[in-house]
Amino acid sequence: MAKTNKNQDTEGQILDAAKDVFQKKGMDGARMQEIANEAGINKAMLHYYYRSKQLLFEAVFNNAFSLLAPQLNKILNDDSSIEDKVKNFTSNYISFISNHPYLPNFIIHEMNRNPKFFENIQRNAAFPTLDKFKNQVSTEVENGILKPIDGEQLFINIISLNIFPFVATPLIKGFLKIEEKAFKQLMEKRKIAVSEFIINSIKK
Amino acid sequence: MAKTNKNQDTEGQILDAAKDVFQKKGMDGARMQEIANEAGINKAMLHYYYRSKQLLFEAVFNNAFSLLAPQLNKILNDDSSIEDKVKNFTSNYISFISNHPYLPNFIIHEMNRNPKFFENIQRNAAFPTLDKFKNQVSTEVENGILKPIDGEQLFINIISLNIFPFVATPLIKGFLKIEEKAFKQLMEKRKIAVSEFIINSIKK
DNA sequence: ATCTTTGTTAACCAAATGGTTAAACCATAA
């Protein structure tokens, strides 16, 4: 049995292979030939279906971004309390990334490489907004549920604590002198440790 | 008057230019010709002084890493209390990065691109260790100064909160709908906000 | 059966790129 359901059509096989190579090596490091090899087809097919490296890359990037955006949307536009959001997001996000380990790095690197391109996505795609989250934080602060904190800073803190370890994995492995297995255990523990850490800090 | 003191010798000019280009575009995106142009010299000089792109890159990377390591060393091997460390590190690190905005991204991206290469640096260079920090956290927890927390998790939290915003700058600017100026103000506020956030969470 | 469209391949191409070379340049010591 094949690994994915896209193995039938060439176009899907190309996209799968392109995801793999682009996410591991980035736009600059990726080679069209390598993508073709990984897909098991002729290099000309890449151009037949996607015209150019740039367009193939954009297909992969948009695809990746539309995986990540809904994750963030949960914490921004869900109706539960801040405390519940923090707990759920932390646990869910860490699980999610374990299945897409190259994703955060890929998105962040390519965003930095070409911020202009990213600005387009921001305009077009269903790009989450902070407004609701900020209001909610203010309200809970006023109601005495949370200690005073700025919504923007809290948002940055939450995504920092959750995303950074996956972006800087080799650095963390280096400092902690651990390998893949111990790293995974550590991230598993973080599902609770991070939300405790945040809640401890903000809850009255 | 020239901007740096290295403007005299060609070798220094090359390294300066290489830093610029490599840190902005990464190993794969950087072009030897562009480095030569930026240094205002002939491309052959790059090879005369550094033999190959790889060696020039390594010079730049080691240089960058040896800027970052001492920063982390402060929080790991300084003698002050955890609370003071957190306060000082947060404030110092954010100032430091404002002067080297491309640094964290560059290091993280290249570490991910080639973890093997990074393992060498770890062995050779003065690579900070977590041991002292972990002991210190345990002691302060036992002494009732801190709430119970795992030293490794705390370390990850501290560096996540401090480094991530500079790695994911375009993402944050996008979500918060702000430009460079407001971003800088936000980071300035973080010098206090982050250490408060951490201390609030861990101090008894 | 044959025509037409779509999909696929091998061979090819021009530009870009890391690296080399041989000659020129230039300061300094003999």
Added chain:
DNA sequence: TTATGGTTTAACCATTTGGTTAACAAAGAT
């Protein structure tokens, strides 16, 4: 003045790389 040595340059080279082309195969359409 003239060797001598390191430094710098323009021109060159081989390889890689994104992209194209022309021929061919498969599958519908007529």
